[in-house]
Amino acid sequence: xxxxxxxxxxxxxxxxxxxxxxxxxxxxxxxxxxxxxxxxxxxxxxxxxxxxxxxxxxxxxxxxxxxxxxxxxxxxx
Amino acid sequence: xxxxxxxxxxxxxxxxxxxxxxxxxxxxxxxxxxxxxxxxxxxxxxxxxxxxxxxxxxxxxxxxxxxxxxxxxxxxxxxxxxxxxxxxxxxxxxxxxxxxxxxxxxxxxxxxxxxxxxxxxxxxxxxxxxxxxxxxxxxxxx
Numbered sequence: 001x002x003x004x005x006x007x008x009x010x011x012x013x014x015x016x017x018x019x020x021x022x023x024x025x026x027x028x029x030x031x032x033x034x035x036x037x038x039x040x041x042x043x044x045x046x047x048x049x050x051x052x053x054x055x056x057x058x059x060x061x062x063x064x065x066x067x068x069x070x071x072x073x074x075x076x077x
Numbered sequence: 078x079x080x081x082x083x084x085x086x087x088x089x090x091x092x093x094x095x096x097x098x099x100x101x102x103x104x105x106x107x108x109x110x111x112x113x114x115x116x117x118x119x120x121x122x123x124x125x126x127x128x129x130x131x132x133x134x135x136x137x138x139x140x141x142x143x144x145x146x147x148x149x150x151x152x153x154x155x156x157x158x159x160x161x162x163x164x165x166x167x168x169x170x171x172x173x174x175x176x177x178x179x180x181x182x183x184x185x186x187x188x189x190x191x192x193x194x195x196x197x198x199x200x201x202x203x204x205x206x207x208x209x210x211x212x213x214x215x216x217x218x219x
Contacts, residue, residue, distance in 0.1 A: 006132075069132065072217050074199060075216070076196050076199045076200075077113050077201075
């Protein structure tokens, strides 16, 4: 199992990929996931995050098998 | 089907008619409707097309959650949300929001709430193509 990371819209373009697959070991919260996937790179201001397709906060827990997403502020309608 | 996403152009009035047909006649005294379409201008530039990206699964989930929130706050007989995704041309409808209620206040208020909530909460992202072919992301609601 692993943690599946997804990126959307401008953030996906800036990172140059649609996602990452990370070993869940030592990842306890959403902020850990970003730090592992982007070492030394701060989360861009305003970036939103979701765990298993529900909005989440940086300190929310993650578990093996979770889908974690990072994306820019949304604009529908 | 209260919430739907459309990769192809949709006819808002046909969707409304289909929805109203399902409701018991006489049960609602008010229906408030918002239809949003793509402008051919934005921030002083001519817009030739727009691509609407979404997060399959989460977008439908958020729209459903917003619908439930509206139903909890107002006495609504029915709610309908339809939203385009993919490549959109100027003039085409992007979003349909409708709320049916016994009286106009609940229908108006719920419709307004649904539109504002989906704009600021549902995961959609807009990328405009300008007249010169340049593409840019529309600033989201932080």
